[in-house]
Amino acid sequence: MTKQTIGILGIGWLGLPLAKEFIADGYTVKGTTTSLAKIDNVRAAGIKPYQIKLSEHHITGEIEDFLKDLNYLIINVPPGLRGTGPKESYVKKMQLLHLEIQKASVKHVIFVSSTAVYGNTTGDVDEETIPQPISESGIQLLTSENLFRKDSSLNTTILRFAGLIGPSRHPVTILSTKKNLKDGNAPVNLIHLDDCIGIIKSIILEDQWDTVLNGVHPEHPSKRDYYTRIAKTRDLKIPDYQLVKNKKYKKIVTCRSFLIKRGSFFTSLYD
Template identity: 45%
Template structure:
């Protein structure tokens, strides 16, 4: 008998994937979740998520990936590229997804949502919409674009890509890393952040609206300058005030989320970050 709601699998139950999976369970979806940690299997099960241990490597997919994908209609891929500060292609996120693809193609998955990043766009003093051609400055951004293409061009399932800006939440904020630092660049560039609650809300709206074969930029429409925002946040959180250098022009893009508001009729819940 077919479930009233489609079975969803969340590949990567980390900082975003785990609360997302819990919210999907609350909304009545049958949910599978993957983790690389055997210790986390119990936590997933305790929260109503059918757990699987799945590890992607550049050579193979390890663990119970076939069981994880069985009877799944919607697959959400939310795993970090793990390429921060990497400047060469010796470590390949693309290879990991290429190894995963045959398992998806042979499964019941009909729709796929890939969590990407606005790092696929270069930094420039422009407003960026989904119509802009990606031109990443980092290895992580370059490999994310390659993965987006792999998934969007695959005829075996419908793919929607969501490019999130900087992720923040109750336990995560960039000011904690910037507090007290000096000579920070780009004081007049604007912030492009999004709260975890809106990340989850937008993903649920994509599923609800059946918004497949789409690409969305997802950034809260709140864009004070970096200097204005981080000085204020440091003061609010009783942290050392960061100091910005103003000896050269600021460079930084402004990400537009207008498509999300128009196509998904989504209203951001956390506007004043």
Template identity: 45%
Template sequence: MKKISILGCGWLGLPLAKKLIEKGISVKGSTTSESKLSILEDSGINPFLVILSEVEGNIEGESISGNIDDFLAESEILIIDIPPKLRAVTSDSNKVFVQKIENLISFIEKSSITKVLFVSSTSVYGDGNELITEETNLNPETESGKQLVLAEAILQKNQNFETTILRFGGLIGEDRHPVKFLAGKENLENTDAPINLIHQKDCIAIIEEIINQQKWNEVFNAVAPFHPTRKDYYTQKAEQQNLVLPKFSSEKSNIKKVISSEKIENILNYQFKLEDY
């Protein structure tokens, strides 16, 4: 039986784990909340409490809290799905996420892991006015985007395992949609900027295809090929959900960024589930 470890069984990691288990895969999953261990166990996941630290060095018991060795043991694939959660530059934020990944790598190197799938973000590209492909130069504008770029590079250059980078656009799902936050808001910016979103169902299905087709040492953008303007899309969604319509600024946006997922469509032969958008 194939065994996979998922670091971060949250909004995406938990349903992903359930789907993999349905396919006959044994899954170990981590959480940073002790209260969620029973939720993982009830879902058929082998649960672990694992907390990465930004403490420099690899001192056992300091750089990572929890039984990281058992969490990785006997698994061939590690899926890393832990967001940086960095909103701004502070004196404490410099390379915090990067240090966590560096601490993790030493444990991966001595484990049975040979493949790593790192969940990243299209924020690594910034807001350039262009069609974005995997070949586009990285130009992050946020602190989290900058640290994702560094974390990607650290994983990719490591010769002890093969790494595939999966860069998701804005995440949406049945219980998560930005229109609920935007409803009733006024003078919203970037009126005619195109959306770059991906549904949870597509996220999970794409990860399954990468694993099934053994597409390692790759970089993929994952955004639905559906790019109406922010005004058109969120107005329509608010109407459909009987929410107060958001009001957008009359000023034109200077953001015209469109993320291309042609590589995923071509290499994985993947078709997005556009009926969910």
């Protein structure tokens, strides 16, 4: 394989193991972090590190050098609109980034988004479902998706991940302390870190461009059944769920044959 270069904007919980996988496959990887303290760890992983920070008004760091000569760019920057701290416009950050990308030679972009863009839509929700976001994060993510999708000079794939689980990240840790949780018979919509990595790698290997993909595990046990089993395996208190009859819920699925044929290879939700 001719050595190609991948840029990962956001080396963190997903970005770091993803970068390591690409390096093992023979790619050169550039990666960004907002923290100077993490630069040495990023470099030690074999990644060419950049300290870059996006804000509403400017981009701090060597963004031009980071984007230079990339074959693929993975934008893995969460909106950061939760919590009580000060919040900046995610859309404005992405607009500034888009301007820099237009100046560079990048042609293939993977934009990591979220199934939050579907809002409270119920039933089976696939990539043909019209997004109706209700949260501020969902609204700004959808606007940012369209910014890149509508740029005809780019081959952009939007990857909407469901709830993320994996090492050091699982909602059962918080849920086990809760009582009277709602909607115990609602289906879970989750995806494991390993599967996130596998899907991103496959997009590049199989040239899945100019499309939208829902990244979600094909199994959807009920919340009560799933979190009860996980809590037991981790010796945690079993979450207390209420059940509501005849209520409709959202189940994230995919209509893309590319992902459907991968279904039997997904990591178990219970690992």
